[in-house]
Amino acid sequence: MAKVLIATVYGPDPVLIAANKLGPDRIVLLVDKEPSKEQEKSIDLIKNSLGRVVDVKVVKTEVYDIVDIARKAVEIIDMQPKDDEIYVNVTSGRKTKAIGLLFGAYTRSSKVKKIIYYPEEKDSTPVFLPILQFKLTESQKKVLEYLENGTFSSLMDLSEKVDVSRAMLYRSIKELEEMGLVEDLKLTDAGKIARL
Secondary structure (H helix, E strand, C coil): CCEEEEEECCCCHHHHHHHHHHCCCEEEEEEECCCCHHHHHHHHHHHHHHCCCCEEEEEEECCCCHHHHHHHHHHHHHHCCCCCEEEEECCCCCHHHHHHHHHHHHHCHHHEEEEEECCCCCCCCCEEECCCCCCCCHHHHHHHHHHHHCCCCCHHHHHHHHCCCHHHHHHHHHHHHHCCCEECCEECHHHHHHCC
16 A cells, blocks of 8 residues: 655645655646746755655646646546555645645545645644535436536436436436536536536
């Protein structure tokens, strides 16, 4: 069993502190598609400091597309062997990157051991965030799938495809709207993330 640290990065300190505390075997850094000079310096410092003893990989993502960032995070989490302990550090980097990684961790909550945030980058006292999850019923998952793909012509058609009564469909849609996953029979960004 290996420890894996998945982290957003701008400055190197939160990653170096987490690596020092956790002793990971692998580190995956989420960086901007076109990293700034500061990000590049941080990546180099992390690789030079830890790269001899820890496998350090860099994954480039969009800067402001939270759904894309969450999708990449899910791909990274899914690629890890089943028995590995996965730690997520959302301290450094852009807020959109941290939120995307956080939501990606929520969609794979059963695989994530801890989500870490350092309130002060220089402070070594972490805050362990709760590992939340999207608790969707099977019919809600089907409704999200069909709404995202747009493969229905009417609500009657959708209820037949999802294999629930119209009353159950309306209830599912209302619940999904209350959760912020659906609006006007379209998936919100949160709905797209919940589907990952």
